[in-house]
Amino acid sequence: MLDKVIFYFFAGIAVASAVLTVTRRNAVHSAIFLITALLATAGIFLQLRAEFLFIVQIILYVGGIMVLFVFVIMLVNLDVAVRQIQFARQKWVALVISLALAAQVGLMFWSSGRMPGQGLPVLAAAPADKLPPNSEEVAKSLFSSYLLPFEIASVLLLVAMVGAVVMAKKRT
Amino acid sequence: MLPIGHYLFLGLALFIIGVIGVVTRRNVIIVLMSIELILNAVNINLVAFSRLYGDVAGQVFALFIIADAAAEATVGLGIIIAFFRNRETVLADEMDLLKW
Numbered sequence: 001m002l003d004k005v006i007f008y009f010f011a012g013i014a015v016a017s018a019v020l021t022v023t024r025r026n027a028v029h030s031a032i033f034l035i036t037a038l039l040a041t042a043g044i045f046l047q048l049r050a051e052f053l054f055i056v057q058i059i060l061y062v063g064g065i066m067v068l069f070v071f072v073i074m075l076v077n078l079d080v081a082v083r084q085i086q087f088a089r090q091k092w093v094a095l096v097i098s099l100a101l102a103a104q105v106g107l108m109f110w111s112s113g114r115m116p117g118q119g120l121p122v123l124a125a126a127p128a129d130k131l132p133p134n135s136e137e138v139a140k141s142l143f144s145s146y147l148l149p150f151e152i153a154s155v156l157l158l159v160a161m162v163g164a165v166v167m168a169k170k171r172t
Numbered sequence: 173m174l175p176i177g178h179y180l181f182l183g184l185a186l187f188i189i190g191v192i193g194v195v196t197r198r199n200v201i202i203v204l205m206s207i208e209l210i211l212n213a214v215n216i217n218l219v220a221f222s223r224l225y226g227d228v229a230g231q232v233f234a235l236f237i238i239a240d241a242a243a244e245a246t247v248g249l250g251i252i253i254a255f256f257r258n259r260e261t262v263l264a265d266e267m268d269l270l271k272w
Contacts, residue, residue, distance in 0.1 A: 022193035048223045072249045094195035102188040160243035167250030
């Protein structure tokens with residue numbers, strides 16, 4: 001029961017602020033609603049017992065990436081863009097196609113839950129007094145099985161950093 | 173505990189909202205924010221299945237996706253700054269330098 005309340009609380013906040021992110025006219029408002037959506041997702045992660053990802057989501061996404069977004073919104077003067085038309089010309093076609101995609105995937109989930117004998121699995125309740133150490137397990141998996149992808153991700157971040165500096169610096 | 177379908181439907185809803193934002197908005201910064209929403213929806217799916225199977229590999233992949241999102245945001249915003257310096261616009265349908 002409490003699980004349901006917590007889930008619908010965070011999921012409602014996440015979906016509502018995602019809708020507001022997409023529909024707001026002012027980009028700063030969009031950024032703030034996106035921050036709310038990401039924080040609600042962090043709550044979902046905590047409910048799924050991914051404590052390390054919960055912290056990473058708040059520190060890295062909300063504290064890092066969103067600050068970068070707000071910073072660029074300040075740099076790029078948006079006073080003109082606020083007064084122009086916000087949606088592209090093909091918006092109705094795009095909306096219908098996106099909703100058709102949603103209906104397809106939703107129908108797939110729904111029908112797989114209805115099949116006899118193989119409904120959607122229920123997450124097992126973990127014992128409340130003895131939780132597995134999440135950060136340790138993530139670290140063990142990250143630095144043993146997934147060491148090579150980890151190194152590749154670090155190279156990717158280096159390349160992105162160099163690319164961003166080159167892209168944003170003034171031509172002299 | 174809840175059935176995993178709840179989390180899958182939440183991920184689906186956020187993903188579709190992000191897709192609608194990408195294909196309908198004109199402002200490139202909001203398009204980038206919608207891409208962040210999409211990546212976030214994928215993370216919810218990965219963590220839900222990681223919880224279902226009791227395997228932390230899903231959480232490790234979610235970490236990689238967060239790193240990718242950071243890289244994508246920095247490069248994308250750098251491109252936006254460079255483009256704004258040249259053309260004084262952030263609207264996607266005015267970015268037509270490669271159109272004939």
